[in-house]
Amino acid sequence: MSYDLVVIGTGPGGYVCAIRAAQLGLKTAVVEKRATHGGTCLNVGCIPSKALLHASEAFEEANKHFGELGIEVGTVKLDLKKMQAFKQGGVDGNTKGVEFLLKKNKVDTYHGRGRIAGAGRVEVIAEDGGNQMLETKNIVIATGSDVTRLPGVTIDEKTVVSSTGALELDRVPKKLVVIGAGVIGLELGSVWRRLGAEVTVVEYLDRVLPGMDGEVGKQFQRILAKQCMVFKLSTKVTGVETGKKGATVTVEPAQGGEPEKLDADVVLVAIGRVPFTEGLGLETVGVATDDKGRIETDSHYATNVTGIYAIGDVIAGPMLAHKAEDEGVAVAEILAGQSGHVNYGVIPNVVYTFPEVASVGKSEEELKKDGIAYKAGKFPFTANGRAKANGTTDGFVKILADEKTDRVLGVHIVGADAGNLIAEVAVAMEFAASAEDIARTCHAHPTLTEAVKEAALAVDKRAIHV
Numbered sequence: 081m082s083y084d085l086v087v088i089g090t091g092p093g094g095y096v097c098a099i100r101a102a103q104l105g106l107k108t109a110v111v112e113k114r115a116t117h118g119g120t121c122l123n124v125g126c127i128p129s130k131a132l133l134h135a136s137e138a139f140e141e142a143n144k145h146f147g148e149l150g151i152e153v154g155t156v157k158l159d160l161k162k163m164q165a166f167k168q169g170g171v172d173g174n175t176k177g178v179e180f181l182l183k184k185n186k187v188d189t190y191h192g193r194g195r196i197a198g199a200g201r202v203e204v205i206a207e208d209g210g211n212q213m214l215e216t217k218n219i220v221i222a223t224g225s226d227v228t229r230l231p232g233v234t235i236d237e238k239t240v241v242s243s244t245g246a247l248e249l250d251r252v253p254k255k256l257v258v259i260g261a262g263v264i265g266l267e268l269g270s271v272w273r274r275l276g277a278e279v280t281v282v283e284y285l286d287r288v289l290p291g292m293d294g295e296v297g298k299q300f301q302r303i304l305a306k307q308c309m310v311f312k313l314s315t316k317v318t319g320v321e322t323g324k325k326g327a328t329v330t331v332e333p334a335q336g337g338e339p340e341k342l343d344a345d346v347v348l349v350a351i352g353r354v355p356f357t358e359g360l361g362l363e364t365v366g367v368a369t370d371d372k373g374r375i376e377t378d379s380h381y382a383t384n385v386t387g388i389y390a391i392g393d394v395i396a397g398p399m400l401a402h403k404a405e406d407e408g409v410a411v412a413e414i415l416a417g418q419s420g421h422v423n424y425g426v427i428p429n430v431v432y433t434f435p436e437v438a439s440v441g442k443s444e445e446e447l448k449k450d451g452i453a454y455k456a457g458k459f460p461f462t463a464n465g466r467a468k469a470n471g472t473t474d475g476f477v478k479i480l481a482d483e484k485t486d487r488v489l490g491v492h493i494v495g496a497d498a499g500n501l502i503a504e505v506a507v508a509m510e511f512a513a514s515a516e517d518i519a520r521t522c523h524a525h526p527t528l529t530e531a532v533k534e535a536a537l538a539v540d541k542r543a544i545h546v
């Protein structure tokens with residue numbers, strides 16, 4: 081078979097790239113080694129984690145907060161098997177949706193491991209060993225990422241689990257130790273805490289959500305601690321031993337000191353993800369990777385080998401589904417002779433706990449490091465009418481704007497629905513808005529979005545409701 085484009089991997093980067101390429105008239109095929117499309121995101125990432133976050137939040141609401149609303153429900157019982165089936169329903173609905181979209185757009189699909197056999201040649205190796213050779217003008221590598229392992233710690237996906245195993249537990253662990261206070265650790269830690277686990281989070285650094293705005297991290301940690309999540313920051317894990325009854329995690333202060341042992345029924349290793357290029361045959365054609373194993377590309381996603389491109393988690397940049405999708409669209413448009421591009425300055429980042437955390441653009445730490453003078457406007461949800469009415473007053477909106485031009489440089493939100501609230505400011509930033517532009521935009525009352533408007537007013541020290 082001969083194609084204009086063969087995409088290897090059908091995660092959010094790959095399948096979106098294939099659909100956009102087909103829309104633009106390129107004869108396109110995808111190769112996927114999983115039985116279902118959608119990659120990490122739809123199968124073992126964004127979608128199943130959000131389904132469990134949604135269901136566990138509803139459980140906790142019914143268990144602890146319905147009474148405050150005057151709703152008596154009696155004893156709330158967990159049916160974990162059913163909750164897991166609910167999660168799987170969300171996954172199946174999404175993966176089938178991608179299959180439908182690929183078919184609708186006349187993208188040919190091949191199941192098996194894709195291996196680059198040479199310039200313009202992709203070999204598809206099926207699970208039964210059968211193989212097929214595809215000829216193509218262009219190849220896009222969208223093979224995503226895999227779990228980062230902790231040296232000396234074996235992940236058995238039962239007692240010591242990665243995010244994949246943590247999404248599949250068939251019982252609520254009494255004690256869960258989470259290694260890593262990043263997004264995945266805090267989201268999945270929240271799921272199992274809500275369902276009844278005692279959760280301890282061990283983090284090497286002195287803060288949660290490394291990389292996000294420091295003030296946001298501090299406030300968020302306080303909120304999670306109030307929810308009974310225990311944090312051991314500036315602490316390193318030196319060993320995990322498993323036995324018949326669970327595991328023992330040995331930790332000590334990051335800078336050295338007395339070791340301590342933590343008992344756990346389940347240990348979640350959530351220390352990050354690494355690009356996945358195993359078995360891809362990069363060496364056959366000499367595709368260059370960097371010291372972190374990421375495929376090197378130029379600003380047009382081209383690798384050092386003519387006709388081979390790469391996008392998504394397998395290249396540099398934030399490991400986020402929407403970043404992969406936008407790169408998929410951009411590279412397809414470039415291949416079709418258009419000028420696709422991604423604005424890396426405006427990629428929202430969301431933590432889907434309760435409350436949520438969302439940010440876009442620069443943090444205060446980054447602005448200080450870059451020597452950029454800025455003004456900050458902050459508005460707490462305790463002063464927002466809708467948040468008061470809903471009883472969801474934890475958190476704030478912070479807008480950082482250039483001191484001279486007032487252009488919005490970064491926005492950071494901790495609060496209910498922060499993941500949706502961030503969209504308005506992402507659009508504003510894409511249009512190079514000033515804080516005043518947001519402040520002068522009429523926001524519906526009573527909504528949480530008014531906190532965004534008030535934070536924009538606060539940049540000019542003229543918030544109304546504080």
Ligand SMILES: Cc1cc2nc3c(=O)[nH]c(=O)nc-3n(C[C@H](O)[C@H](O)[C@H](O)COP(=O)(O)OP(=O)(O)OC[C@H]3O[C@@H](n4cnc5c(N)ncnc54)[C@H](O)[C@@H]3O)c2cc1C
Nearest residue numbers: 089091093113119120121125126194224392393399400401
């Ligand atoms: C628990 C968890 C929760 C997450 N939650 C979010 C979230 O809420 N929001 C968000 O934006 N991001 C989230 N992410 C990150 C998100 O899943 C990734 O950023 C995204 O999936 C990357 O997309 P991708 O297309 O680059 O790669 P992937 O989604 O990893 O897809 C790569 C695909 O390539 C296939 N493949 C690999 N090698 C080959 C080969 N040789 N031949 C054929 N096929 C191959 C793989 O089977 C896979 O299907 C989460 C991740 C995890 C683990």
